Amino acid sequence: MRLLIIEDDRDAADYLAKAFREVGHVADLASDGEEGLAHALDGQYDVLIVDRMLPKLDGLSIIGTLRNKGIETPALILSALGQVDDRVKGLRAGGDDYLAKPYSFSELLARTEVLARRHGGREEMVYRVGDLELDRLSHRVTRGEAEIVLQPREFRLLEYLMKHAGQVVTRTMLLENVWDYHFDPQTNVIDVHISRLRSKIDKGFTQPLLQTVRGAGYMIRDGK
Amino acid sequence: MTANNIALPGDSDAAGLASPPHGEGRALAAQPPSQLARKFAGRTTALGKLLRTTAFKLTLVYMTVFALFAAFLLGYFAWNTRRLITEQITETVDAEIEGLSEQYRLGGIRRIAFAIENRSRRPGSSLYLLTTAAGEGVAGNVGSLATGIIDNPGWSETIYRRVDEQDSSEHHALVRVDQLPGGFRLLVGRDLEERERLYDIVLAAGRWSGAIVLVLGLAGGFFVTRRVLTRIDAMSQTTRTIMQGDLHERLPIAGTGDELDRLAGNLNAMLERIEALMGGLKEVSDNIAHDLKTPLTRLRNNCEEALRAAKSEGEYRLALERTIAESEALIRTFDALLVIARAESGHARDNMVTFDAAEIARGIGELYEPLAEEKGVTLKVEAAAVAWVHGSRELISQALANLVDNAIKYGARAGSADHAEIVLAAAERGDRVLLSVADGGPGIAEADRARVLERFVRLEQSRSESGSGLGLSLASAIARLHGGELTLASNHPGLVTTISLPRTAAPSPLA
Numbered sequence: 001m002r003l004l005i006i007e008d009d010r011d012a013a014d015y016l017a018k019a020f021r022e023v024g025h026v027a028d029l030a031s032d033g034e035e036g037l038a039h040a041l042d043g044q045y046d047v048l049i050v051d052r053m054l055p056k057l058d059g060l061s062i063i064g065t066l067r068n069k070g071i072e073t074p075a076l077i078l079s080a081l082g083q084v085d086d087r088v089k090g091l092r093a094g095g096d097d098y099l100a101k102p103y104s105f106s107e108l109l110a111r112t113e114v115l116a117r118r119h120g121g122r123e124e125m126v127y128r129v130g131d132l133e134l135d136r137l138s139h140r141v142t143r144g145e146a147e148i149v150l151q152p153r154e155f156r157l158l159e160y161l162m163k164h165a166g167q168v169v170t171r172t173m174l175l176e177n178v179w180d181y182h183f184d185p186q187t188n189v190i191d192v193h194i195s196r197l198r199s200k201i202d203k204g205f206t207q208p209l210l211q212t213v214r215g216a217g218y219m220i221r222d223g224k
Numbered sequence: 225m226t227a228n229n230i231a232l233p234g235d236s237d238a239a240g241l242a243s244p245p246h247g248e249g250r251a252l253a254a255q256p257p258s259q260l261a262r263k264f265a266g267r268t269t270a271l272g273k274l275l276r277t278t279a280f281k282l283t284l285v286y287m288t289v290f291a292l293f294a295a296f297l298l299g300y301f302a303w304n305t306r307r308l309i310t311e312q313i314t315e316t317v318d319a320e321i322e323g324l325s326e327q328y329r330l331g332g333i334r335r336i337a338f339a340i341e342n343r344s345r346r347p348g349s350s351l352y353l354l355t356t357a358a359g360e361g362v363a364g365n366v367g368s369l370a371t372g373i374i375d376n377p378g379w380s381e382t383i384y385r386r387v388d389e390q391d392s393s394e395h396h397a398l399v400r401v402d403q404l405p406g407g408f409r410l411l412v413g414r415d416l417e418e419r420e421r422l423y424d425i426v427l428a429a430g431r432w433s434g435a436i437v438l439v440l441g442l443a444g445g446f447f448v449t450r451r452v453l454t455r456i457d458a459m460s461q462t463t464r465t466i467m468q469g470d471l472h473e474r475l476p477i478a479g480t481g482d483e484l485d486r487l488a489g490n491l492n493a494m495l496e497r498i499e500a501l502m503g504g505l506k507e508v509s510d511n512i513a514h515d516l517k518t519p520l521t522r523l524r525n526n527c528e529e530a531l532r533a534a535k536s537e538g539e540y541r542l543a544l545e546r547t548i549a550e551s552e553a554l555i556r557t558f559d560a561l562l563v564i565a566r567a568e569s570g571h572a573r574d575n576m577v578t579f580d581a582a583e584i585a586r587g588i589g590e591l592y593e594p595l596a597e598e599k600g601v602t603l604k605v606e607a608a609a610v611a612w613v614h615g616s617r618e619l620i621s622q623a624l625a626n627l628v629d630n631a632i633k634y635g636a637r638a639g640s641a642d643h644a645e646i647v648l649a650a651a652e653r654g655d656r657v658l659l660s661v662a663d664g665g666p667g668i669a670e671a672d673r674a675r676v677l678e679r680f681v682r683l684e685q686s687r688s689e690s691g692s693g694l695g696l697s698l699a700s701a702i703a704r705l706h707g708g709e710l711t712l713a714s715n716h717p718g719l720v721t722t723i724s725l726p727r728t729a730a731p732s733p734l735a
């Protein structure tokens with residue numbers, strides 16, 4: 001994955017670039033808005049990570065300019081402003097995801113990878129992971145021969161996990177995308193939902209599909 | 225009667241501008257000579273200030289209007305009276321001429337001359353003069369006349385002197401000259417003294433009323449202005465005290481219910497609000513100091529401890545993990561504080577929509593139900609079909625989530641007996657929509673209920689649970705942002721927390 005990080009805080013940018021390189025991605029840096037826009041215009045990137053407040057040209061303007069020129073590279077906005085209306089503004093300006101500072105790297109990584117993959121798009125009607133099958137049209141879930149009965153929310157939770165099969169999804173991503181809540185629920189309610197789901201799809205099968213990624217989130221994949 | 229004439233020491237205005245404010249001048253009662261000049265300046269300032277007040281300017285305007293009105297009234301009265309007097313004179317003169325002409329017709333020149341002599345002798349008589357065609361006097365009581373008067377028949381005004389008068393003073397008269405058959409000329413007239421006396425009276429009245437208007441107006445103006453100024457000065461004084469930081473002060477209210485009282489009342493209400501906000505701010509900073517510094521200290525201690533004592537990589541790792549956990553808790557607290565601050569400042573009013581609160585309750589119920597079950601609590605949702613409210617769906621969800629989270633954390637423990645139950649309800653009551661969370665836990669003593677709505681307050685028995693201590697104050701701030709309130713009550717046993725919101729009409733299907 002090729003990334004462009006537009007961030008004026010030198011330390012933060014270096015830390016991000018280093019961390020992304022460690023997990024095997026290519027990361028370029030730009031330290032102000034104009035430089036960032038120039039890079040984004042002529043480079044081939046999978047994802048842009050754009051700080052909202054930048055010298056010379058702010059993050060939302062960069063994304064706006066790119067979208068006007070028909071460049072649809074997915075962009076993740078980083079911002080100290082984390083309220084719902086700030087987020088709405090960011091997404092309306094053409095951002096694809098929004099992450100409030102301070103964030104954990106694992107959260108940023110998970111979201112970036114999902115954005116990069118989304119570009120290819122996995123929008124089949126039937127998702128398959130190992131012998132687990134989810135039919136988005138008939139809302140049927142089966143594992144092997146057995147049919148699994150899920151509550152509507154459990155279905156959507158599994159659907160989201162399977163859509164991003166092989167990728168880490170964080171608790172916040174689940175809360176935002178499956179429940180559409182953007183606040184902190186104090187307690188880790190998501191964990192309990194996951195363990196319920198796990199008991200339905202993995203219990204009694206030798207091969208567990210839904211895995212917990214320590215310090216990051218969850219991932220569904222064929223463990224073979 | 226114009227403003228220019230009554231302006232007091234002409235340069236007092238200029239002095240007023242250059243000198244210290246009034247209050248200071250007053251305060252310098254017994255000061256060393258070097259400050260006497262300032263004191264004097266202070267006094268002229270007071271006068272200058274008085275003259276510059278709106279009340280005084282208004283007085284001047286009123287005075288001018290009143291004077292103009294009085295002048296007009298007086299003029300109208302004088303003009304009418306003069307007309308009346310002139311009319312009376314003409315009528316009298318016409319009648320006399322008619323009578324005398326009759327005498328002449330009946331008895332010739334002798335009879336008319338006799339009649340004139342007779343009439344002349346009566347007190348307060350008119351003026352008579354009968355002359356031949358050549359102008360020689362035949363009878364009458366007029367000694368002298370302006371030249372040419374007797375030659376012009378008809379009405380005219382003239383100066384005259386009576387025959388029997390000793391002094392040489394001349395009087396004005398309105399006379400009519402008539403040509404009698406046989407060439408004789410008859411003049412009859414009345415003295416105009418009456419009219420002139422009236423003129424004098426009017427003039428005097430004008431002068432006096434002018435003076436009275438001026439004096440009374442100025443005095444009244446000064447009086448009213450001083451009264452207003454005294455109150456305004458008192459207000460300014462208080463305002464200055466308040467600006468120096470004493471927010472407890474309030475503006476004086478005279479109790480008359482006039483516009484100044486209303487203004488003072490509104491300003492006091494504003495001060496009340498500012499004081500409350502400042503108080504809140506102070507409380508927040510105090511609490512931040514306490515509740516954010518405590519975890520920060522722990523954070524730092526962890527790191528120091530690791531640096532000092534950790535030997536193995538595992539120990540370092542553990543310390544770092546603890547550090548991250550602590551910082552995450554800090555971020556959480558910080559986020560909650562930001563949401564509260566936004567809600568309290570009213571900033572979050574953008575993005576408000578009409579939505580179904582019952583659906584929110586069902587959603588939150590669904591989100592927390594597995595967690596409740598894990599803790600051995602039944603979470604029951606009793607939601608009305610629909611309950612429309614206007615506001616931020618996200619914030620209301622967050623508030624409700626906090627209440628449910630609290631109920632699961634604190635409300636479940638005492639109910640360890642068989643099964644604890646939490647009821648999440650959404651209902652319409654009158655013009656309110658009530659979102660309530662009822663648990664069967666230990667509840668909160670009545671004395672503590674108001675306190676737990678404050679930021680960071682966590683009762684001793686709950687210190688062991690994780691949480692920022694901001695849940696209830698956050699819910700309360702969100703409720704207030706929506707024009708509602710958060711109330712705590714007993715559930716016998718347990719606690720009911722209720723967010724009461726104004727109900728709105730269902731959105732139109734087109735919206």
